[in-house]
Amino acid sequence: MSRENVSGISFISMLLIIVSITFAVRGSNNMYMTEIPLIARYVFHYGEFLVGAISALTAVGTFIMSALINSRLRSKERRRVFIASSLIYAVVFPLFYLSNAITIWPIAFFAGFSLGALMPNIITSAGLLPDRKQRERLLSIYTLTLSISLVVGPALEGYLLKFMPLLKTFLVFSIFPIIVFGMSFFLRFPDERNMQKIETGEVLRNHGFRAAIYNIMTYNIPFAFILTFGGIYAMSRFDVTYSTVTLMFASFFFTSFLSRVLLAVRPPEDIWKLMILSVVITSIGLIGIVESLNILMLEACFLLLGFPHGFTFPLSVISISRSFSTESRNAANSLFFSVMMAVGAVMPFVSGGLVSAIGLKYSFGILVPVIIALLFMLSHEMSCIKKGKSNEGLLPS
Numbered sequence: 082m083s084r085e086n087v088s089g090i091s092f093i094s095m096l097l098i099i100v101s102i103t104f105a106v107r108g109s110n111n112m113y114m115t116e117i118p119l120i121a122r123y124v125f126h127y128g129e130f131l132v133g134a135i136s137a138l139t140a141v142g143t144f145i146m147s148a149l150i151n152s153r154l155r156s157k158e159r160r161r162v163f164i165a166s167s168l169i170y171a172v173v174f175p176l177f178y179l180s181n182a183i184t185i186w187p188i189a190f191f192a193g194f195s196l197g198a199l200m201p202n203i204i205t206s207a208g209l210l211p212d213r214k215q216r217e218r219l220l221s222i223y224t225l226t227l228s229i230s231l232v233v234g235p236a237l238e239g240y241l242l243k244f245m246p247l248l249k250t251f252l253v254f255s256i257f258p259i260i261v262f263g264m265s266f267f268l269r270f271p272d273e274r275n276m277q278k279i280e281t282g283e284v285l286r287n288h289g290f291r292a293a294i295y296n297i298m299t300y301n302i303p304f305a306f307i308l309t310f311g312g313i314y315a316m317s318r319f320d321v322t323y324s325t326v327t328l329m330f331a332s333f334f335f336t337s338f339l340s341r342v343l344l345a346v347r348p349p350e351d352i353w354k355l356m357i358l359s360v361v362i363t364s365i366g367l368i369g370i371v372e373s374l375n376i377l378m379l380e381a382c383f384l385l386l387g388f389p390h391g392f393t394f395p396l397s398v399i400s401i402s403r404s405f406s407t408e409s410r411n412a413a414n415s416l417f418f419s420v421m422m423a424v425g426a427v428m429p430f431v432s433g434g435l436v437s438a439i440g441l442k443y444s445f446g447i448l449v450p451v452i453i454a455l456l457f458m459l460s461h462e463m464s465c466i467k468k469g470k471s472n473e474g475l476l477p478s
Contacts (some may be wrong), residue, residue, distance in 0.1 A: 085150075086113060089303075092143075092210070092215060092219075092405040093204075095207075095209075095210070095219065095269065096219060096222065096249070098206075098264060098267050098268060098269070099203065099206065099207045099222070099223055099226070100223075100226050100274060101220065101227040101260065101264055101284050102203060102260070102264040102265070103203055103207075103223055103227060103229045103230070103260055103267060104226050104229065104233075104257075104428075105257040105258070105260040105261045105264070106196070106199050106203065106257070106261055106443075107227050107230040107234070108230040108233065108254075109170075109174060109227070109236070109254050109255075109258055109261075110196055111230065111231055111234050112194055112234055112235075112238055112250070113174070113177065113189075113192060113251070113254075114136070114139065114179075114384070115235070115238075116138055116238075116247055116250070116251075117135060117136060117139065117185075117189055118132050118135075119247055119341075120180075120247050120248065121135050121136075121185070123247075124247060124248065125182040125185065125411070126128045126365060127182075131155065133433070135185065135186060135189055135431060137426040137427075137430070138186065138189055138190050138193070139189050139192060139193030140153055140188065140193060140423070140425045140426035141190070141193070141422075141426055142190040142191065142192070142193030142196075142197065142423045143190075143193040143194065143196045143200075143422040144192035144197065144198065144419050144420075144422045144426065145199040146166070146194050146195070146196075146197025147197035147198070147201055147415045147416075147418045147419040147422065148197075148202075148415060148416060148419035149357035150177070150197070150198070151160070151202070151415045151448065152196050152281070152409070152411070152416055153192070153412075153418070154411075155350065155466050156270045156271050156411070157270075159195035159198075159202060160268075160270045161196050163198050163199065163202050163268065163270075164262075164265045164266065165199035166194075166195040166196075166197075166199055166454065167195070167199060167258070167261045167265040168193065168265075169191060169194075169195040170193065170195040170196070170258045170261060170262070171258040171261065171262040172250065172254075173188055173191045173192050173195065173258075174192065174254070174257075174258040175251060175252055175255040176188050176254050177192075177248065177251040178216075178248050178249060178251045178252050179183075182230050186364050188414055195402040197418070197422070199261065199413040199418075200418055201291055201411065201417075201418045202268065202270070202411065202414075202466070203268070203273070204223070204398060204414045204418070205218075205410050205411045205414050206219050206268050206269045207219050207223040207420050208398070208401075208402040208410055208414075209269055209271065209407055210221055210405075211407075213403075214348060216402060217349075217399050218345060218348050219397055219403065220395065220398050220401075220402060221341065221344040221345035221348055221395050222345045223398075224341050224344070224391075224394055224395040224398065225338070225341040225342060225344075225345045226344075227341075228334065228337055228338040228341050228391065230340065231334050231337075232331075232334055232335075232338065237253075237254075238250060238254075241253055254438075271407050271411065275284035281412070281416065284405075284409075284412050284413050285416070286464045287404055287405065287413070288404070288463075288466045289401060289403060289404020289405070289462075289466060290399050290400075290401060290405075290413055290416070290417070290464045291403075291462045292328065292356075292397075292400050292404075292459055292466065293397035293398070293400040293401050293417055293465055294417065294420055294460040295456075295458045295459040295462065296356050296393055296396055296397045296400065296459055297393055297394060297397040297417075297420075297421060298358075298362060298420075298424065298452075298455050299356075299359065299360050299377060299389075299393065299452045299455045299456060299459070300359065300389050300393040300394075300452075300453065301385075301393075301421060301424050301425075302391060302424065302448065302451060303363060303367060303389060303398075303429075303445075303448045303452065305327030305334075305424065305425060305428035306428065306432045306444070306445070309442070310316075310327070310432065310436060310441060311326075311329070311330070311332070311370075312326040313441065314379075314441050314442070314445070315329060315348045315371070315376065315379055318373075318379075318439065318442070319375065319379065321376055322434050324413070325376065328384045329379070329380055330371070330383070332380065332383055332384050332385070333383045333386060333387040333388065333390070334387060334390075335384075335387065336384050336385070336386075336387030336388050336390075336391065337388070337390040337391035338385040338387075338424075339387075339388075339390030339391065340354060340387070340388045340389075340390075341391045341395060342394075344392070344395050348399075349396070350394045352399055352400060353463050355392055355396055356396055356459060357395075357456070358387035358389075358392070358393075358453075358462075359388070359392045359393050359396070360382050360383060360389070360452055360453070360456045360459075362386070362388055362451055363386065363389045363390045364449050364452060364453065365385065365447055366382045366383075366385045366386035366389075367382075367386075367445050367446065367449050367452075368446065368449060369381070369382035369385065370382045370445045371442055371443065371446040373447050381440060386456060394401070397417065398414075401414060401417060410415065418470075431469045432444070435447070435455070449455065
């Protein structure tokens with residue numbers, strides 16, 4: 082598919098490829114990330130530390146591939162690594178079914194390792210369209226697909242768990258990695274003839290990249306905490322059932338889905354305003370969790386927090402797409418994804434220590450100053466962009 086031929090059937094073809102491979106990757110990845118802790122705890126009877134350690138190991142594997150390998154490859158090499166990684170993913174995934182207390186460690190590592198080549202290149206491919214509106218619409222649809230997979234995947238997983246054990250569900254979900262491998266041959270990569278070598282330091286100095294990092298961290302940090310302790314908080318404070326907790330998270334992902342539908346239908350011109358709005362909503366939601374008097378108030382906070390969850394990742398991806406050339410975008414996306422994985426690996430340990438030190442309720446509140454500090458850092462980067470210190474502005478010209 083040539084770069085020039087991006088309208089009509091070519092755009093539709095790109096859309097179908099991106100949507101299919103994104104759904105298959107994220108649906109299967111979310112499945113093993115949520116089931117590995119359950120398997121470690123209830124099948125292999127690990128203690129809390131080892132449960133956290135094996136969850137972190139998958140993120141470490143992803144970080145190594147994304148930051149240390151994929152970000153340094155040229156386009157042709159990356160395509161080969163992408164196809165090889167999708168094959169590894171398809172082979173490793175069903176091995177979870179055969180795993181034991183020892184073999185699950187290398188299996189979990191290689192599953193995460195292969196993901197480090199898959200996700201950054203999908204993001205890069207989704208951002209290859211030269212027309213900015215088409216590119217950002219496709220990026221928004223890409224993030225929308227992520228949200229859909231987070232609804233459909235757990236629903237299928239919950240249905241399967243009604244009549245089969247944890248490990249056996251991996252055999253059913255193995256169809257998704259097979260789809261990923263089949264589609265990997267069709268994913269589009271940048272034109273190698275125009276490939277530019279960009280150093281890591283140059284990426285880190287880019288104000289658009291820094292804005293993307295600070296923006297995603299304003300939500301990734303509290304989101305990791307909410308996923309780990311949100312349900313425990315609801316059950317311990319308001320004595321609700323597992324079913325109620327599940328519905329709370331369902332409402333959370335539903336409003337996240339709605340916000341990404343909005344971005345897909347109407348790609349934003351000025352992403353700075355939405356970044357500020359996301360931080361404000363996140364702060365209000367976290368304070369609301371602390372001050373909730375009943376389960377209905379807590380549910381309202383979860384509904385509210387779903388909106389910034391839906392906004393922040395697409396806005397960061399758009400920020401990177403506006404700040405780097407097509408040929409340089411892979412390195413930026415790889416480092417961006419690496420930072421996300423690093424936060425995902427560290428936060429389970431940090432949040433556990435925080436709760437132990439000050440208690441569950443006030444741990445939510447202490448996150449507010451953190452994201453406010455990140456907002457000031459984000460404001461500085463946006464100020465630099467407005468002054469023309471970045472390759473492409475993030476604001477409409």
